[in-house]
Amino acid sequence: MAYNIAPLAELINQFERLPSIGKKTAQRLAFYILTQPKERAEAFARALTDAREKIHFCKECQCLTDMEVCPICADSTRDRTTICVVEDPKDILAFERTREYRGIYHVLHGTLSPLDNIGPDQLKIKELMARLADGTVTEVIMATNPTIEGEATASYLSRLIKPMGIRITRLAYGVPVGSDLEYADEVTLARALEGRNDI
C-alpha cells in the first residue's frame, strides 16, 4: 500500500487487537482519533494507563478495585455469612443492580476449562478456601454462568466445600421474567418444570 503511515498503522493494530473489533472498525476508530483534538487523544491514553496501573484485585473478594479492599468488602453493613461466587467482576454489577443481595462476593476470574489449560490453580479457588476457613461463612451461593463450564466449576467447588459443613446453593433455573414461553429453549423449560413451586 502506497499510503502507509507507521503511527496510524500502529494505532489501527492496537484497536484491532481488542476483542470484537475487526479490521474495518479498527480503521474507522483510528481515523476518528485523528479528527479529534489532541487533548482528547491524550485523555484516552491517560485513561488506559491509569486504569491499568491503579486497578488491581481486591485482596478479599478478588474483584477489581483501586483501593486495597473494594467498597463492598469494606462495607460493614454487608452480611459476611454469605458469599456469592461469580466468574467475572462484571457479574457483581449485575447482582448489585438487583438491590436484593446484601452478602459479599468472591470472583473466580474464569471457569475450569481443561481444554484451555485452565485448572483450579488458574482460578481464585485457593483464596476462596482461605476465606471460608475461619468459619464466619455459613452459605456459599454458586453463581457461575449456567453453561457447561460454569456448572462443572460449581460442582467442583461444591465437592471441595461440602466437607466444611457450609451450606451450598445454586441460582434457580427457569424461564426469564418477561420472556415468551414460545421461544424458551427446551432445556430451560425442562428445568423450569422441574423446579416448579406451589402457588
Place this chain on the structure above:
Amino acid sequence: MAYNIAPLAELINQFERLPSIGKKTAQRLAFYILTQPKERAEAFARALTDAREKIHFCKECQCLTDMEVCPICADSTRDRTTICVVEDPKDILAFERTREYRGIYHVLHGTLSPLDNIGPDQLKIKELMARLADGTVTEVIMATNPTIEGEATASYLSRLIKPMGIRITRLAYGVPVGSDLEYADEVTLARALEGRNDI
C-alpha cells in the same frame, strides 16, 4: 452503584465516546484492558498520542501523513495532470487498491452540508483551487460519494472549476461488479441503463 472505580469509569467513558461503541461494548473493552499486561495498555496509550501528534495533513493533497508531503504527492512517477477529489483520506486507500489510478489526489475532508453548518470554508476547497491555479492540472475527477451531499459538493466544485478550462469528470454510475441485478435498487439500475456502452 456500590462498585464504582473512578479510573475504570473513566476508561469506559473514553471507549464509549468512540463512534459505534455502545455502553456494553465499552465496558467489555475496558475490562479487557485490565486483564492485559501493563505493557500492552502502555503501548496502546503510546499509539494514541503518537498517532495524534505525528500525523497531520499533507501540505499538498490534505491527506493524512507523518511527513511534510505524503508518499503519493512525493512520488515523482505519479501523473500530476490529474487530480482525483475525494471526501475522506480513507477513499484514497480504496483507489490505491485498484492499482489503476496513477494521478494524484485531493482530500476535501467532508462534503457541503448546510444543515450541519458545513460550508465551502469548512472544506479544503481553497487549497484545491490553489493547486489548480498553476495550470499543470488538466483533469479533475470528482470522486465524492454517490450521495446527495457528495453530488451537491461535486456540482458546486464543477461550477467553481469550469471557468478555468479544466476538464471535469465524475465516476461512472452503474451496477457493482459481481452483484445480482435482482437486488439492484431502481436508481442505480436507471443510471446503469442511462450510461450503457456499446460492446
